[in-house]
Amino acid sequence: MNLVPAIEVDGLEQGYGKTIVLKKIDLTVKRGQILALIGPSGSGKSTLIKSIMGMLLPRKGSVKVLDTNMPNRLVLGKIGFMAQNDALYQELTGKENLQFFGSLLDLSKSEVQDQMDYVASIVNLGPQLNKFVKDYSGGMKRRLSLAISLLGNPDLLILDEPTVGIDPELRDHIWDELHKLANGGCSILLTTHVMEDAEQADQLLMIRRGETIAQGAPQQLLEQYKVDEIEDVFIAAGRDQDARLGSD
Ligand SMILES: Nc1ncnc2c1ncn2[C@@H]1O[C@H](COP(=O)(O)OP(=O)(O)OP(=O)(O)O)[C@@H](O)[C@H]1O
Numbered sequence: 001m002n003l004v005p006a007i008e009v010d011g012l013e014q015g016y017g018k019t020i021v022l023k024k025i026d027l028t029v030k031r032g033q034i035l036a037l038i039g040p041s042g043s044g045k046s047t048l049i050k051s052i053m054g055m056l057l058p059r060k061g062s063v064k065v066l067d068t069n070m071p072n073r074l075v076l077g078k079i080g081f082m083a084q085n086d087a088l089y090q091e092l093t094g095k096e097n098l099q100f101f102g103s104l105l106d107l108s109k110s111e112v113q114d115q116m117d118y119v120a121s122i123v124n125l126g127p128q129l130n131k132f133v134k135d136y137s138g139g140m141k142r143r144l145s146l147a148i149s150l151l152g153n154p155d156l157l158i159l160d161e162p163t164v165g166i167d168p169e170l171r172d173h174i175w176d177e178l179h180k181l182a183n184g185g186c187s188i189l190l191t192t193h194v195m196e197d198a199e200q201a202d203q204l205l206m207i208r209r210g211e212t213i214a215q216g217a218p219q220q221l222l223e224q225y226k227v228d229e230i231e232d233v234f235i236a237a238g239r240d241q242d243a244r245l246g247s248d
Pocket of ligand 1 (some may be wrong): 042086
């Protein structure tokens with residue numbers, strides 16, 4: 001297996017206009033590893049993802065994906081990306097959406113057809129693929145977006161809140177599949193508010209007020225903070241940060 005990390009972020013500072021949103025962020029996602037990014041609303045998770053995808057250039061520090069500085073068109077083709085807002089064609093069916101996004105990846109119609117059953121089964125969407133997306137529920141749209149991100153056998157999956165609106169049973173099924181993909185060498189970075197998701201990851205990065213407040217394997221963090229729940233790690237690390245920075 002290639003030992004170059006899938007993602008390397010080093011000393012990243014990022015912001016909009018005069019506002020600094022992220023400070024001194026370091027992270028490494030090795031090949032085949034799953035990293036969950038946790039933080040309250042507005043803490044900068046999507047900003048970090050946009051920086052990794054090359055949609056925002058680093059203000060300070062560096063971002064490398066598959067050993068390449070972003071943005072890079074070739075590397076983008078190796079990333080399966082699921083944005084927070086579903087970017088789907090409402091007037092097309094689920095199947096037509098998959099065909100369209102597959103064609104953007106230079107997959108032939110028959111290649112998309114071959115992969116369609118597999119990606120649709122991961123998110124349990126097979127029976128609804130012939131329905132128009134405008135008639136989908138919010139959770140079905142998330143599932144279709146996830147299926148689209150899996151097309152083309154990506155080396156890296158970047159998933160912004162993939163489990164929103166997905167029931168616990170299907171979430172377990174999706175996690176089984178994500179672990180299988182990771183075991184096959186796919187690296188995965190996802191954001192979540194759901195602590196059950198966090199427990200499934202190999203590595204956690206907790207951000208709050210633009211900074212990393214805790215980073216490590218779930219079990220390691222539970223031991224370090226002497227707590228039983230990941231949520232309590234976040235709370236304790238947040239208190240430490242408030243004590244350091246002041247709570248204003
Ligand atoms: N295009 C933009 N221009 C100006 N400020 C922005 C822009 N996008 C995000 N921000 C600000 O940057 C901060 C971080 O936003 P970001 O979307 O990265 O947070 P998040 O952790 O992903 O939040 P959520 O969990 O709600 O999606 C917020 O204060 C937000 O208002």
